Amino acid sequence: MSRIQARFQLDYPEFSLAVELDLPGRGVTALFGHSGSGKTTLLRLIAGLIQVRDGHLTVNGEVWQEGETFRPTHQRPLGYVFQEASLFPHLTARGNLAYGMKRVGNAMDRQALEQAVELLGIAHLLDRRPHQLSGGERQRVAIARALALHPKLLLMDEPLAALDLKRKQEILPYLERLHDALDIPVLYVSHAPDEVARLADTVVLLEQGRVRAQGTVTEVFSRLDLALAQDQGASTLIECTVAGHDDEDALTRVTFAGGHLWLGRLQRPLGARVRVRIHARDVSLALVEPTSSTILNILPARIQELREIEPAQVLVKLALGEAQDTTLLARITRLSANRLGLQVGLSVFAQVKTVALMD
Numbered sequence: 001m002s003r004i005q006a007r008f009q010l011d012y013p014e015f016s017l018a019v020e021l022d023l024p025g026r027g028v029t030a031l032f033g034h035s036g037s038g039k040t041t042l043l044r045l046i047a048g049l050i051q052v053r054d055g056h057l058t059v060n061g062e063v064w065q066e067g068e069t070f071r072p073t074h075q076r077p078l079g080y081v082f083q084e085a086s087l088f089p090h091l092t093a094r095g096n097l098a099y100g101m102k103r104v105g106n107a108m109d110r111q112a113l114e115q116a117v118e119l120l121g122i123a124h125l126l127d128r129r130p131h132q133l134s135g136g137e138r139q140r141v142a143i144a145r146a147l148a149l150h151p152k153l154l155l156m157d158e159p160l161a162a163l164d165l166k167r168k169q170e171i172l173p174y175l176e177r178l179h180d181a182l183d184i185p186v187l188y189v190s191h192a193p194d195e196v197a198r199l200a201d202t203v204v205l206l207e208q209g210r211v212r213a214q215g216t217v218t219e220v221f222s223r224l225d226l227a228l229a230q231d232q233g234a235s236t237l238i239e240c241t242v243a244g245h246d247d248e249d250a251l252t253r254v255t256f257a258g259g260h261l262w263l264g265r266l267q268r269p270l271g272a273r274v275r276v277r278i279h280a281r282d283v284s285l286a287l288v289e290p291t292s293s294t295i296l297n298i299l300p301a302r303i304q305e306l307r308e309i310e311p312a313q314v315l316v317k318l319a320l321g322e323a324q325d326t327t328l329l330a331r332i333t334r335l336s337a338n339r340l341g342l343q344v345g346l347s348v349f350a351q352v353k354t355v356a357l358m359d
């Protein structure tokens with residue numbers, strides 16, 4: 001079965017972790033949570049760098065830990081990328097890649113290496129030493145080195161955390177390419193909602209060593225009971241398909257289950273899948289359809305849930321379209337919610353001020 005199933009329990013003097021996970025065997029799963037929530041500890045348990053009794057781990061049908069069985073780290077086909085690229089300073093990028101490979105010359109590995117070099121766009125950097133590379137380029141070499149081992153699981157522990165914003169922006173497109181090109185699962189540790197929104201398919205939200213929520217990125221981001229939705233930057237992610245371009249007005253129309261949205265002109269072909277992000281604070285509500293508004297995106301919606309949050313604001317979870325299986329969050333003032341008499345089940349019109357492309 002193509003899943004990752006894990007169960008671990010661990011007790012440190014001042015921290016305990018108890019998790020049970022059942023994750024897709026493909027795509028990117030973000031292990032997300034505050035500092036100290038146990039993300040790295042969980043990754044190290046999965047890598048076999050920490051051993052606990054009675055743990056359980058299967059990766060796409062292979063048992064890595066169960067009862068007396070415990071595969072040590074070097075017998076687990078995994079790639080591990082750390083915050084700081086730990087490259088050997090005296091070796092070129094090529095040397096570092098070769099050093100990482102245990103069975104150089106094996107046709108499979110050579111193919112994996114070539115694919116990794118191509119995916120990370122580092123062919124022109126192979127003869128440079130680490131000090132001749134930027135932080136982002138070093139990290140790309142480190143990711144390629146992990147992939148060249150032809151792993152069955154890729155673990156990434158905050159691979160962007162040590163980079164400044166500019167370098168982060170530079171490396172994100174490569175991580176997105178990985179997301180599309182790899183058919184192995186990736187576990188990606190992060191405490192940055194933006195990164196998770198952009199890269200993850202599945203999210204495991206950790207709090208104090210426990211799984212607080214687990215689900216698709218769209219589900220977890222739109223749960224009103226979680227801090228993510230209550231944050232100032234709260235947003236909804238919607239998977240869309242490019243449906244048309246209007247070159248005269250420099251706009252692109254994308255469709256989703258139950259509706260469509262207009263965005264600034266995208267350089268994407270018709271039929272391309274795109275993920276868009278709508279900030280809850282950019283959505284306002286009206287009881288009747290606004291006919292004279294400058295806002296392009298006005299969506300009929302039904303109120304599913306309301307939650308009051310500080311300071312005197314209300315989070316509104318909306319269901320869009322006939323089937324109501326697309327969710328949208330709005331963050332409005334309590335005063336407006338009261339004035340409009342908002343309640344669960346009410347039909348409204350959501351005006352969306354800005355729609356941003358996530359990839």
Ligand SMILES: Nc1ncnc2c1ncn2[C@@H]1O[C@H](COP(=O)(O)OP(=O)(O)OP(=O)(O)O)[C@@H](O)[C@H]1O
Pocket residue numbers: 012013014015033034035036037038039040041042191
């Ligand atoms: N070997 C250890 N012995 C005792 N406590 C530990 C050990 N390793 C980690 N801890 C504690 O476990 C908790 C979780 O640490 P962990 O590194 O997994 O968190 P994290 O979510 O990855 O945090 P960050 O985002 O800051 O990296 C922390 O409180 C940490 O102090």
